[in-house]
Amino acid sequence: MKQAGTVALASALAVSVAACGSDKSGGDTSSSSSPKPAAESQPPKLTNLTYWVANHSAAASQMKTYAEMEMYKELEKITGTKVEFQHPPLDAQQSKEQFNLMLASNQLPDVIETIWTSNYPGGPEKAIQDNKIIKLNDLIDKYAPNLKKLLADHPDWKKQIMTDEGSIYSFPFLRGGDKVRVFFGPGVRQDWLDKLGLKMPTTIDEWYTVLKAFKEKDPNGNGKADEIPFYLDKAMIGVDAPFLGAWGINYSFYQDGGKVKYGPIQPEYKEFLATMNKWYKEGLLDKDFAAPNDKLYDNKMTTNLLGASVFYNGGGIGKYANLMKDKDPNFKLVAAPYPVLKAGDKSIWGQKDFAANGVGAAITTSNKNPIETVKWLDYAYGEKGDLLFNYGKEGVSYKMENGKAVFLPEVLNPPSGVSLQQSFAKHNRSTWSAPFVMSDNFQMQYLALPTQKDALEVWSKPTAERKMPLVTPTKDEASKFASVMTDIETYRDEMLLKFIMGAEPIENFDKYVKKIQSMGIDDAVKIQQAALERYNKR
Template identity: 65%
Template sequence: MARHKLKQSGAVLLAAAMAAAAAGCGGSSGDKPAADNGQEAAPKLTNLTYWVQAVSQVTATMKSYNEIEAYKELERVTGVKVDFQHPPQGQQATEQFNLMMTSDKLPDVIEYSWTGYPGGPEKAIKDGKIVKLNDLIDKYAPNFKKVLADHPDWKKEMMTDEGSIYGLPFIRSHEQLKVFLGPTIRKDWLDKLGLQLPTTIDEWYAVLKAFKERDPNGNGKPDEIPLYLAKGDVDTSTAFLGAFGINAGFYQEGGKVKYGPTDPKFKEFLTLMNKWYKEGLLDKDFATTDAKMLEAKITGGQIGSAVLYTGSGIGKYATLMKDKDKNFRLVAAPYPVLNKGDKQIWGYKDFSVAPTSAAISTSNKNPIETIKWLDYGYSEQGTLLFNFGKEGVSYTMQNGKPTFKPEVMNDPTGLPLIQSMSKHNRATFSGPFMLDIRFDEQYTNSPDQLESKKIWAAPTLEKKMPRTTPTKEESSRYASIMADINTYKDEMYLKFIMGAEPLDNFDKYVKTIQGMGLDEALKIQQSALERYAKR
């Protein structure tokens, strides 16, 4: 197991130190809690504001992360009270973040994908928005410091080219934890129609045609949606596009950076998607369908295939449909290739270090106490807390292994496992801690979920770019170029597939992107790739 173990005694000492620090901290504080068993009252609470986008599995049952059992326990252990600030989900969160960053008064902790800050995380430091954490980690975060020392490859992923550490991230501590997204398909529909699991583009076409024409949901209506494939699915997982050997952004071949959306093979992909769209094989509303609408279509027996997660896809829908349709079975399908025997190059395998990390803002008046509080998540006790919740409430130790209680694994009210667990921990999504393989062994425990990880792990991802960052000098120019390119590219992507723009205009589209400064962006990425290699 590649998981990093930390001493429990260190965590206990840390909690005691933090409680003492909280007592003398200059931040705002609440009332003293009542004393227990005649002992001296606990110290005043340090108050922190924490900005983070709430995920759907939490908002399904709770209003705030403050209601998660792990954070209730963390407050009790550390004496730090946190006021979570949750922006709206989706694009509105990005808009609120951008607006927030123009202010001189920021939340104390901001959990965000800092590679998305205009110019990257180093620019956020130079702009005076967030704190460079290297010295604070060295002096006050012994657990996280040890993680960095033991895993230089992880450290390389989470630092800028200048060597700055800008946030404490979500870390996938085992190879198996990096694979959790890919194409899924209704196996019961395949079985009903006598079809095999598709592996090539042509096989997928034949299956989707059969889903469209042969009434696999058995209601006598032509209401099947053979494939739901949103633009984000293509961008993130390269589903179907990867069969053409490229991705939807920058990639590298032999150390040279290239850009997929202007490659002639991207036109081949668009041509295929346009054909499938015209034939009704793609969801006609793929450009506007949100998560709730997608769920309604899947549970309504309409969608035959989609790009989904292991837990919140295969696992969630198995739970939601077990009483509604006893035949329902959603399984992983291989990332398709063009020809039988072709090597699977593109798929989805995440980095060990997630792009989202908890940064300390320059408005924070208590950075030392804050880094100690964040560091707790990387201790042995913190790892247990964020992965499993509070001992005795959501899990017990059995033969030395944290084991979720039956009422969590099978919620008595019928909640999907992802929602049941999310009432107690943060391991079903992200946060400043290390994901534990022992959690995943219980979270994705059905045969179909376990098989999905094997199927989706096949692509080599040999062309994938590491998580590079531009320099301060490059950042604003790169951000400006790519903002224009991405807006235009996304608009044309929809037009080409939906037929609003003839594919004969692809060369014109390429020239337009080149005229927006693509060559300059490629040079910046090339320099960034070379700098990354020297980190």
């Protein structure tokens, strides 16, 4: 899921990257806490459906539309419903613009799948009040037995997918087990560490030592000083604070003892910027970090130039292991612990998602068959839908063994040059997100390599205690919050680059903080504080 990294800065603003997660029954999961789906409901009587959803690079590289995916072809046979998928461009900004234009029109598709908690100005409750999407509580109660049972069995999930006013606004993407909630973190070339006799870095100072050695001691062995020690994608600073989190803060709002704070104006943020500026000046950061480019990044990884970065487990560690297995048998990319400032300290910040992340399929007010659409969406949360959405079509991508779904060898072992994520994408959407419940059993097969299973353990250690839940502003707060934060985040992102690259002296940090304060950050913090308190009372 490297692509999600390229949009993760927009994530901190509006777009977030989803990933894996949950357990369900039918004997196909490994978690004893897996929910058991309700009895299968009858397939809906729905002929056609228009469905807007952002595409994913792993799918887009092989097909024009999700309708070509084995999962959706089989779902059409089962339900009789032909889906016309509408995909915006892969570029995050263009996708956001198309989303806004679509919502401004009077003719909406039947279903819109997006991150409603951040992508709709004012949040999902305002989308309901604006008459764009419909409130689903009664429809789920009457016509969605599978999802209804899951929410009854897991009240914490229900709390996460509703608004403060109690509205359920979409059929959610859910991750129920711990194994599918952790999928991202720092990574380093273990073969480079071994060649130079270096230990795995755990502190910021140790990272500096390692990166200096990568730059100066020719770990790729080609006799040239062409190594790029570290690629800190500016977008990835916003994804659960790798490296920045060593200072105990993040790139947006966080909570500390129930009190909301804004990371980019804290004194610790100045220390982070000074450190990154030093690394940049000494050539330890990739000079291209300010302009993320997936193809360029892939090229640096696969031509033995890049020593460390932050990665997704499947779309990073797994992807490059497969791409390099024939090219360089010594290549070994492994997870590194989330760094701390002092040896022995416990990492606070690390990526661990909640069961829900705001991604969901909402039914629009243009939909003329909401009841049948509810039944169609609910299929994914039943036992058969669980297998279909997690694994694809039986006999084509998986088989059943001892009550568990097991992927076929040809899916788990794609040819060289094809990533495992691309292999799965032919059959299902399980390596990113969709309105269904992700299975631990799927995840442990997707993380097929020992290095991936190790990464899950290493990246699971941070406490994530300061992470904000998916709070939402009220209708009155929403417009003010959006106007304040749009300007602040634009300025914050601009200044991040200037401070790191030295265009703005770090001595001007106090002026930067005063500027953000003058733009209304205190009001935004108050809104977030009130939203957090409302969330805690849901």
